[in-house]
Amino acid sequence: MDGNLAKAAAPSLLPRRARAGSKRDFGRLLIAGGCVGCSGAPTLASRAAVRGGAGLVHLAVPASIYAVAAVKNDEAMVHPLESGADGGLAPGAAEELGRLAAHCDVLAIGPGLGRGEGALEAVRLALRSRAQLVLDADALWALGRLGLDALADTAKPAVLTPHEGEFTRSLGGSLAPGREEAARRFAVERRCILALKGAGTVVAFPDGKIYVNQSGNPGLARGGSGAALTGLAGAMLCQFGPEKAVPLAVYLHGLAGDIAAAELGEYGMTVTDAIERLPRAMMLITEE
Numbered sequence: 051m052d053g054n055l056a057k058a059a060a061p062s063l064l065p066r067r068a069r070a071g072s073k074r075d076f077g078r079l080l081i082a083g084g085c086v087g088c089s090g091a092p093t094l095a096s097r098a099a100v101r102g103g104a105g106l107v108h109l110a111v112p113a114s115i116y117a118v119a120a121v122k123n124d125e126a127m128v129h130p131l132e133s134g135a136d137g138g139l140a141p142g143a144a145e146e147l148g149r150l151a152a153h154c155d156v157l158a159i160g161p162g163l164g165r166g167e168g169a170l171e172a173v174r175l176a177l178r179s180r181a182q183l184v185l186d187a188d189a190l191w192a193l194g195r196l197g198l199d200a201l202a203d204t205a206k207p208a209v210l211t212p213h214e215g216e217f218t219r220s221l222g223g224s225l226a227p228g229r230e231e232a233a234r235r236f237a238v239e240r241r242c243i244l245a246l247k248g249a250g251t252v253v254a255f256p257d258g259k260i261y262v263n264q265s266g267n268p269g270l271a272r273g274g275s276g277a278a279l280t281g282l283a284g285a286m287l288c289q290f291g292p293e294k295a296v297p298l299a300v301y302l303h304g305l306a307g308d309i310a311a312a313e314l315g316e317y318g319m320t321v322t323d324a325i326e327r328l329p330r331a332m333m334l335i336t337e338e
Contacts, residue, residue, distance in 0.1 A: 062298060063335050063336065063337045064335055064336045064337065065336075065337055066336065066337050072105070073105035073106055074106075076103055076104060076105030076289055077104050077105050077106070077155045077285075077288020077289055078104075078105065078108070078153065078154040078156070078288065079099050079104040079106065079107050079108065079154060079156045079157075079158065079284045079287075079288050080110060080151055080154040080156070080157050080158070080181070081095050081096050081099060081107065081109050081110070081126075081158045081159070081281060082109075082110040082131075082147055082157065082159040082160075082176070083095065083111065083159060083160055083162045083163045083277075084112060084115050084119060084161070084162045084163065085112055085114070085136070085137050085138035085139070085162060085163065085164035085169075086112075086114050086115060086136075086137025087137065088161075088162030088163075088164065089111075089115040089118045090162065091161035091187070091274060091277040092111055092119065092162050092277070093109075093119060093123060094161070094274045094277040094278050094321055094322070094325065095109075095161045095277040095278065095280050095281030095284075096126035097123075097126075097278075097281065097325050098277075098278040098279070098281035098282040098285070098325050099281035099282065099285040100125045100126060100285075101285075101326075101328040102284075102286060102328060103285055103286075103332075104156075104285035104288045105288065106127070107125065107126040107127070107281075107285075108128075108129060108150060108154060109123055109126045109128045109129065110129045110131050110146075110147055111128065111129070111130065111131065112130070112131055112132075112133035112137065112138055112139050112140075112143070112168075113130040113131065113132060113133045114137045114138075115137070116128065116130035129146075131143035131147060132146070133168075134167070134168050136166045137164070138165075138166045138169055139163070139164070139168030139169055139171070139172050140168045141167050141168050141171045142168075143171070144168070144172050145175075147172055147175060151181050152179075152180070154181055155182060155287075155288050156181055156182045156183075156184065156284045156287045156288050157176055157179050157181040157182070157183055158183075158184035158186065158280050158281065158283070158284035159172060159173060159176050159184070159186070159189045160173075160185055160187040160188050160190065161186055161187050161188075161276070161277035161280055162187070162188070162277070163187065163189055163192075165188055165192070169188055169189075170192050170196065173185070173189050173193060173196065174192075174196055174200075176189070177193075177196070177200045177201075177203065177204055177208075178203070179205065180205045181205070182205075182292070183204055183205075183206070183208040183209065184208070184209045184211065184283055184284050184287065185208055185209070185210050185211070186210075186211045186276060186277070186279075187277070187280075190212050190216045190220045190221060191216075191220045193210075193220065193221070194220040194221055194222065198221065198222070201240050201241060201242050202240075202241055204242075206292075207241055207242050207243050207255075207256050207292065208242050208243070209242070209243045209244075209245065209283060209287070210242055210243070210244050210245070211245045211276060211279060211283065212246065212247065213246075213248060213276065214229075214247075217232075217236075221236070223236050229248070229250070230252050230254075230260055232246070233260060234252075234254045234260050236254065237254035237256055237258075238254075238256055238258050242256065243256070243292055243296055245279075245283070245296060245300055249266070250264070251263040251266070251300050251304075253296050253300055255292075255293065259293075263300045263301055263304055264304075265300075265301050265302075265303075265305040265307070266303070266305075266307050267304075267307055267308055267311045267316055268316050269310065269311040269316035269317070269319045269324075270303070270304065270307040270321075272320070272321060273321075275303075275307075275321050275324070278303065278321050278324065278325055279299065279300065279303045282299045282302060282328070283296055283299040285299075286298050286302075287299075302328060302331045302335075303324070305334065305335075306324045306327040306331040307327075309324075309330055309331060310324045310327050313327075
């Protein structure tokens, strides 16, 4: 089975790790998200990030769901932030989030974040962070509310991971030119890295280059799959430059899903099943 799955072209091989490497050599990732009713998404992101090899994974969630998140996460360090009456982040939580982000290489924000004023403030702060930024889910909604012009001021081109609905509704994109050209135009015009999710996820870069993914299957079309990709992308960005990290995360996410589907079927597999198979996916494309 593994030999057939490996035939799909990966964007690049994973290098062997240095024998003397330490956790600090593989980056610090901060994931921010979650609210009452959406405690699963940030945990799926953090679990994928841990499996993806980030040296240190921090998870910032509203205090309203801290106890739940802390129980679910053994290997990610969970931080409670001030929560509001809606069970999401309070507007004042952005300050503490900024302090945490200042010590991290990558900030991934959005899974289960909610759509309150606190979420808007957190994304507004994230856009001013010096860390490499990954925006997903509710953070894309917040970006649409704050204005896409904010992308021009990010320290590094931000990584956006919308599905087609988020691309058109939250980001104001148009699919009329076709998925590939639409993604390319948006990335160039907005100086960002766009992963337009779906069958044949398109990764587009500000210089006009695109990568069309060939791994994955309909078994990944379920809630939480995008959160897992966000965490995995954050982990890869801790270890590699964006040109390698983002296509590689998309490919490995799909490949792990292909392994899960081959074992469990597309109907019965879960996002957790795919996350648990990330190590096998990575082994398939690690340099000999």
